[in-house]
Amino acid sequence: MASHDTIGDFLTIIRNGYTAELATVTAQWSKVREGIVRILKENGYISDYTKGDSPAGLPVLAVQLKYNNRVPAIAGIKRVSSPGRRVYTGYTEIPKVIGGMGISILTTSRGLLSDRDARQQKTGGELLAQVW
Numbered sequence: 001m002a003s004h005d006t007i008g009d010f011l012t013i014i015r016n017g018y019t020a021e022l023a024t025v026t027a028q029w030s031k032v033r034e035g036i037v038r039i040l041k042e043n044g045y046i047s048d049y050t051k052g053d054s055p056a057g058l059p060v061l062a063v064q065l066k067y068n069n070r071v072p073a074i075a076g077i078k079r080v081s082s083p084g085r086r087v088y089t090g091y092t093e094i095p096k097v098i099g100g101m102g103i104s105i106l107t108t109s110r111g112l113l114s115d116r117d118a119r120q121q122k123t124g125g126e127l128l129a130q131v132w
Contacts, residue, residue, distance in 0.1 A: 007032060008079045011129055014046075017065055018072040029059035035112030036105060036129070037063055043103050043114060045073050045131055080104075080127045090124040102132030 010033050017025035027033060029051055037049040047064040054060045066073040081087040089095070089106070094115045097104055104115035108125035118124065 005083050011077050011079055015077050024064050026060050026062050029061045039105055039114050076132050078130045087127045089127050091119050091122050097130045098132045105129045
């Protein structure tokens with residue numbers, strides 16, 4: 001069966017990797033996925049990521065998951081906007097995740113941004129995911 005929510009599938013790959021206590025997870029590469037892991041790395045939720053090629057020659061994204069004493073750095077990751085229900089927000093209405101302890105990831109006219117960066121640049125957009 002074909003998947004129509006590639007971002008949701010990518011977040012599930014990361015969530016399942018933490019549940020299985022894997023060191024690294026891989027997923028097919030896309031600009032949006034690379035933007036998501038860039039934001040996660042900047043905010044300390046993953047160790048690192050690399051773009052490479054699979055044996056079939058397709059680009060893949062390898063994400064090195066981060067643990068603190070075997071406790072995952074990401075306690076929860078949730079898809080907010082989906083293909084069936086898009087959620088848009090202005091920069092003044094961007095929700096704080098767990099009182100500012102987590103982050104929201106938005107896609108804006110200036111690219112993928114964390115909630116903090118979107119507020120600083122005074123730009124709103126589609127609320128893709130929340131991470132805590």
